[in-house]
Amino acid sequence: MAEPAESDVAVRGRGGWARTVPTDEGHRVTTFELFFDLVYVFAATRITGYMAHEHSAHGVVQGLLLLALLWWTWSAYTWLGNQARADEGLLRAGMGTAMAAIFVVALTVPEAWHDMAGGLYGPVVLVCAYLVVRVIHLVVYSAAATAVHDAGLRRQVAVAWPPLLLSAALLIAGALLGGRTQTLLFAAALAVDWGIVYLTSRGGDWRVHSAGHWSERYGLFMILAIGESIAAIGVGAAQHPISTQLLIGAAIGIAIAIGLWWLYFDILSLEAExxxxxxxxxxxxxxxxxxYSYGHYVIVAGIVLTALGIEGVLEHSEDGKGLGGFYGTALCGGTALYLAGLLAFKSLTGIGLSVPRLVAVLVLLALIPAAAALPPLAGLGCVALVLTALIVVEGVRYADVRRDLRGA
Incomplete structure (x- = not known):
């Protein structure tokens, strides 16, 4: 981890726990930020479990909406951690409190749409915990901007309050009304918040002090998300004795996880940074x-859906039947969504279009009916073959770029 700059040390001595330590271009990810991310691992596992339990398109939509809420909070604190050190003073206190609230959100995922009898009303608890996370973020962000006398950043943070309040009203209304109305109002709340923040940020005064910290934070979250696909292997296999089919499925699942990692980290993340x-x-x-803040949500959603598909494959690896439309679509469609997200990321960063990846997206979408009808391991193997072929083709096509970036 990078040592704080001399200007940081000067700020460090004032204000006790309420101090903020500004960052610079050399700032890197702190261990506290890695610790902070752990609650999102639990949340991702809960969301995947919810979608598997619901086993419906509507359940998947609900799961992706919850993922969007959590993603918005994580991205917000990444901006904050780039403005000031997360492991010092007010940021450590604020992010520590936010961790507890995020954990509450994760705990309530099974009751986010269907409250269980007895206890507190799950949907309202989830919304309240989410709003605590968001309010803490803006309050601490404003304090960090004030500490360095950044009037432009203070104005930008102030502009973020109205969309939060509008979305809060929609979320609370949705939680109280329930049913499909809740789904629609949650989607509207996200559209309002994400849309207004995007429009007011295009010519605004947000700061990214350290490109290295920024890209590293998103890369680490990608690793955590890909880890969910590995965890899905264990969840899917949990109810079965060890068998040849199970071991083959686990091996193919690991190969897919490696492929997901490779396609993001081998060249793309370095070039984007x-x-x-x-x-x-x-x-x-x-x-x-x-x-990053907007484009990476699509990538993460693709990973979560792929993990859902892998879990279904391992769970039904010995059934002797077709995988079925739900898990077949999650597996192939999720991987296609991941690659489509990478295509969008390349475009937004100005790297350009990758024809091999576009072809792979089309192939995976075309494979959905076959994956639904084929035995589970065959469908899983098809996805692994598509990713392997894509990696080989890109390895040849972009060999010079890779050599320049990695020296290999």
């Missing part, structure tokens, strides 16, 4: 907003 580092001021903030 270089492009972000070359920018300064508002252009850098715009790229960070569009390609």
């Amino acid at each position: 270089h492009r972000l580092a070359r920018l300064r001021g508002r252009p850098r903030a715009r790229l960070a907003m569009s390609a």
Whole structure:
């Protein structure tokens, strides 16, 4: 981890727990931020479990809405951690409190749409915990901006309050009304919050002090998300004795996880970080907003759906029947969504279109009916083959780019 700059040390001595320590271009991810991310691992597992339990398109939509709520909070605190050190003073206190609230959100995922008899009303508890996380973020962000006398950033943070309040009203109404109305109002709340923040940020005054910290934070979350696909292997296999089919399925599932990692980290993440580092001021903030804060949600959603499909494959690996439309769509459609998200990321960062990845997306979508009808391991194997072929083709096609970026 990078040592704080001398200007940081000067700020460090004032204010006790209420101090904030500003960052600079050399800032890197702190261990407290890694600790902070752990609650999101639990939340992702709960969301995948919810979608598997519901086993319906509507349940998947609900799961993705919950994922969007959680993603918005994580991305918000990544902006904050780039403004000031997360492991010092007010940020440590605020993010620690937010962790507890996020954990409450994760605990209530099974009751987010269907309250269980007895106890507190699950949907309202979830919304209240979510709003606590968001309010803490804006309060601490404003304090961090004030500490460095950044009037532009203070104004930008103030502009974020109205969409939060509007979305809060929609979320509370949805939680109280329940049913499909809740789903529609939650979607509307996200559209309002995400949409207004995006529009007011295009020419705004958000800051990205460190490109290295920024790209590293998103890369680490990607690893956590891909880890969910590995955890899904264990969840799917939990009710079965060890068998040849189970071991083959686990091996293919690990191969898919490696493929997901490879397609993001081998070249793309490095090239995107270089492009972000070359920018300064508002252009850098715009790229960070569009390609990372918004663009990466699609990538993460694709990973979660792929994990859902892998879990279904392992759970039914010995059934002797077809995988079925639900898990077949999650497996192939989720992987296609992941690759489509990577395509969008490449486009938003100005890297350009990858024809092999576009072809792979189309192939995976075309494979959905076959994956639904084929035995589970066959469908899983088809996805692994598509990813392997894509990696080989790109390895040849972009060998020079890879050599320049990685020196190998």
